[in-house]
Amino acid sequence: MGVETERIRSLNEAPMREGAAYVLYWSQMNRRVDWNHGFAFASQLANEHGLPLLVYEGLTCTYPHANDRLHRFVLEAVPGTAAELKRARAGYFFYLRATRQHANDVLYRLAAKALCVVTDDYPVFIAATHNSSVPERIGVAYYAVDSSCVVPMSRHEKRAYGAYTIRPKIKRELPTWMKPLDPVTLRRPWNENLLPADLRELRTNVTPENIPGLVAGCEIDHKIPPSPSYTGGADVARRHLDIFLEKKLSRYAGESNQPSKHATSDLSPYLHFGQISSLQIALAVRDYAAEHKLMADDFLEELIVRRELAFNYARFVTDPGTLDNVPDWCKRTMAKHAGDPRPVTYTPEKLERAETYDELWNATQKELLIRGKIHGYYRMYWGKKVIEWSPTYAQALQVMIHLHDVYAIDGRDPNTYTNILWCFGLHDRPWGERPIFGQLRYMSLDGMKRKTDTSAYIREIAELERTGKDIYRI
Numbered sequence: 001m002g003v004e005t006e007r008i009r010s011l012n013e014a015p016m017r018e019g020a021a022y023v024l025y026w027s028q029m030n031r032r033v034d035w036n037h038g039f040a041f042a043s044q045l046a047n048e049h050g051l052p053l054l055v056y057e058g059l060t061c062t063y064p065h066a067n068d069r070l071h072r073f074v075l076e077a078v079p080g081t082a083a084e085l086k087r088a089r090a091g092y093f094f095y096l097r098a099t100r101q102h103a104n105d106v107l108y109r110l111a112a113k114a115l116c117v118v119t120d121d122y123p124v125f126i127a128a129t130h131n132s133s134v135p136e137r138i139g140v141a142y143y144a145v146d147s148s149c150v151v152p153m154s155r156h157e158k159r160a161y162g163a164y165t166i167r168p169k170i171k172r173e174l175p176t177w178m179k180p181l182d183p184v185t186l187r188r189p190w191n192e193n194l195l196p197a198d199l200r201e202l203r204t205n206v207t208p209e210n211i212p213g214l215v216a217g218c219e220i221d222h223k224i225p226p227s228p229s230y231t232g233g234a235d236v237a238r239r240h241l242d243i244f245l246e247k248k249l250s251r252y253a254g255e256s257n258q259p260s261k262h263a264t265s266d267l268s269p270y271l272h273f274g275q276i277s278s279l280q281i282a283l284a285v286r287d288y289a290a291e292h293k294l295m296a297d298d299f300l301e302e303l304i305v306r307r308e309l310a311f312n313y314a315r316f317v318t319d320p321g322t323l324d325n326v327p328d329w330c331k332r333t334m335a336k337h338a339g340d341p342r343p344v345t346y347t348p349e350k351l352e353r354a355e356t357y358d359e360l361w362n363a364t365q366k367e368l369l370i371r372g373k374i375h376g377y378y379r380m381y382w383g384k385k386v387i388e389w390s391p392t393y394a395q396a397l398q399v400m401i402h403l404h405d406v407y408a409i410d411g412r413d414p415n416t417y418t419n420i421l422w423c424f425g426l427h428d429r430p431w432g433e434r435p436i437f438g439q440l441r442y443m444s445l446d447g448m449k450r451k452t453d454t455s456a457y458i459r460e461i462a463e464l465e466r467t468g469k470d471i472y473r474i
């Protein structure tokens with residue numbers, strides 16, 4: 001069976017090119033070969049038209065907040081992708097635009113010989129911008145394919161108010177969509193001679209050995225070092241999944257809110273850069289749980305309901321990172337408490353440097369600075385405290401988005417904006433009135449100490465900071 005039409009959007013009226021040399025798949029967000037509906041759809045088109053398939057993947061120095069951490073994570077996946085595409089008989093054109101002087105029109109030049117362009121449907125950040133501007137200029141048919149969600153985003157006609165409104169719909173739809181994606185065998189193998197010589201020399205050869213040198217040669221922010229915890233790559237993502245199944249799934253329901261227990265999957269960086277598919281994870285978890293008589297509901301709630309609520313939110317708003325999008329009760333309560341005294345405030349710089357009086361909060365911020373991700377439970381506490389310590393709600397929002405943009409490997413994601421806005425009441429409900437927060441949910445240090453082993457976590461992060469090594473790296 002082919003890729004479902006519900007996953008495919010045609011984004012322009014341009015025709016398929018007559019006499020084309022290949023089909024072009026532009027891998028913007030789903031930087032993987034397996035379980036990729038965009039790649040599969042492009043392969044289908046290639047077979048239907050008797051053409052080979054070329055995959056284009058780019059990484060540019062102009063990527064917003066481009067830095068060593070993000071570049072390293074993306075580049076580490078490239079040799080694996082190259083090997084998989086070779087096995088699949090597709091061509092691969094990886095282009096690292098190291099400086100602003102380097103060519104900025106590679107996609108257009110590749111598209112000039114393509115039957116059509118197939119790319120990833122993604123509701124935020126750079127891919128959303130590309131998908132709204134490129135189709136009009138590209139001159140051939142342009143399709144965006146949703147391989148981000150288990151239940152395609154198009155199955156939701158409107159913005160959901162909260163998890164409780166989207167959950168029943170997702171549950172109803174799941175039996176239709178929880179099924180493996182059949183790989184498509186390409187009939188016409190790729191032939192390098194199809195690439196014009198001037199383009200061939202622009203291609204970047206990436207090997208595990210040359211990655212540090214490539215990163216060093218890019219005009220990007222070199223102050224943010226690579227993560228000592230997360231190595232990029234579809235194979236590493238798959239290892240995280242295997243470890244999750246074998247060692248963590250059985251503990252997830254009981255310990256996922258205990259950061260020092262490391263019972264969560266750590267898959268969010270890989271999901272963000274599309275190095276693994278949520279459908280693949282969901283099926284693997286469901287099947288493993290059935291075979292070993294484990295409960296997977298709590299994990300699947302996060303992976304499918306919560307994550308797809310975030311994609312739903314992002315798809316239906318114009319700017320996902322603004323307080324205009326929170327419900328009216330949040331706006332009213334913030335307006336009422338905007339002038340409340342803030343007994344303690346910190347500048348964005350102090351927050352960034354993890355210089356507050358709160359040892360736990362400082363540890364969470366250091367986890368972001370060093371690992372590039374904060375444990376989910378403490379991430380809520382992290383966000384709530386930024387609200388408490390900022391002079392205005394707007395500044396708190398800006399600080400949180402900025403810190404995610406720069407440091408979080410899983411940042412710049414529908415989950416980033418949705419969860420940061422959750423701290424301001426999005427997808428939540430009113431709670432008891434209190435200063436600064438009004439009816440927004442509040443989280444306290446005492447609560448964290450009662451419910452979690454804060455000392456173990458603080459020790460772990462101190463050790464990470466001292467040694468620069470993460471014993472949890474896989």
Ligand SMILES: Cc1cc2nc3c(=O)[nH]c(=O)nc-3n(C[C@H](O)[C@H](O)[C@H](O)COP(=O)(O)OP(=O)(O)OC[C@H]3O[C@@H](n4cnc5c(N)ncnc54)[C@H](O)[C@@H]3O)c2cc1C
Binds near residue numbers: 265
């Ligand atoms: C202030 C704040 C900011 C956040 N920023 C991000 C972000 O930038 N990127 C990001 O992916 N997540 C973000 N989250 C959500 C959550 O913290 C992370 O998804 C989770 O910690 C990732 O770790 P994991 O992969 O080990 O999660 P697991 O518990 O193993 O969950 C598996 C997957 O389910 C999804 N998931 C888990 N929790 C949530 C949630 N609350 N909402 C939506 N999806 C969820 C993620 O894709 C995650 O990888 C944020 C949460 C808060 C409170």
